Amino acid sequence: xxxxxxxxxxxxxxxxxxxxxxxxxxxxxxxxxxxxxxxxxxxxxxxxxxxxxxxxxxxxxxxxxxxxxxxxxxxxxxxxxxxxxxxxxxxxxxxxxxxxxxxxxxxxxxxxxxxxxxxxxxxxxxxxxxxxxxxxxxxxxxxxxxxxxxxxxxxxxxxxxxxxxxxxxxxxxxxxxxxxxxxxxxxxxxxxxxxxxxxx
Numbered sequence: 740x741x742x743x744x745x746x747x748x749x750x751x752x753x754x755x756x757x758x759x760x761x762x763x764x765x766x767x768x769x770x771x772x773x774x775x776x777x778x779x780x781x782x783x784x785x786x787x788x789x790x791x792x793x794x795x796x797x798x799x800x801x802x803x804x805x806x807x808x809x810x811x812x813x814x815x816x817x818x819x820x821x822x823x824x825x826x827x828x829x830x831x832x833x834x835x836x837x838x839x840x841x842x843x844x845x846x847x848x849x850x851x852x853x854x855x856x857x858x859x860x861x862x863x864x865x866x867x868x869x870x871x872x873x874x875x876x877x878x879x880x881x882x883x884x885x886x887x888x889x890x891x892x893x894x895x896x897x898x899x900x901x902x903x904x905x906x907x908x909x910x911x912x913x914x915x916x917x918x919x920x921x922x923x924x925x926x927x928x929x930x931x932x933x934x935x936x937x938x939x
Contacts, residue, residue, distance in 0.1 A: 793843065795808075809829055
């Protein structure tokens with residue numbers, strides 16, 4: 740009897756050891772943070788993104804006066820401002836057209852921003868169309884079946900309609916010549932019609 744009690748006392752201890760041994764070691768998240776699978780963060784010295792809170796998106800010249808477009812990613816708003824314009828959230832102090840960069844005073848901090856370049860993403864070509872079922876791979880079909888083509892019964896009906904149209908046109912063309920009117924036969928109880936007088 741004592742032997743059984745010892746087995747029951749040992750079993751929970753073995754189960755606890757098995758659970759802790761089966762638990763995998765926790766991976767270090769530092770390497771995941773440094774090498775994100777979603778792409779790398781833009782470095783602070785990258786052109787056009789020195790601030791991260793403001794982006795220089797464009798410049799146009801209207802009536803000899805340059806206008807600058809700025810975008811704030813935090814609140815997703817953009818605005819066009821003039822050079823040294825008062826009352827704007829950002830003041831453009833200078834613009835260099837050769838390097839396409841501006842010096843901006845934004846929330847009391849001087850920033851130097853380069854024009855943000857558009858990212859061109861090349862998409863893969865669409866896949867080639869699949870061959871028709873039952874056809875040899877790589878072989879092009881020689882005849883294309885038109886699903887809207889009339890059936891044999893419909894074709895016969897259309898031929899009859901065309902023939903009837905031709906027949907009626909022929910009768911109409913004969914209408915230029917006098918068509919003989921059917922003769923009315925007098926019946927034995929009928930009287931002859933009175934002559935009609937035409938006045939000039």
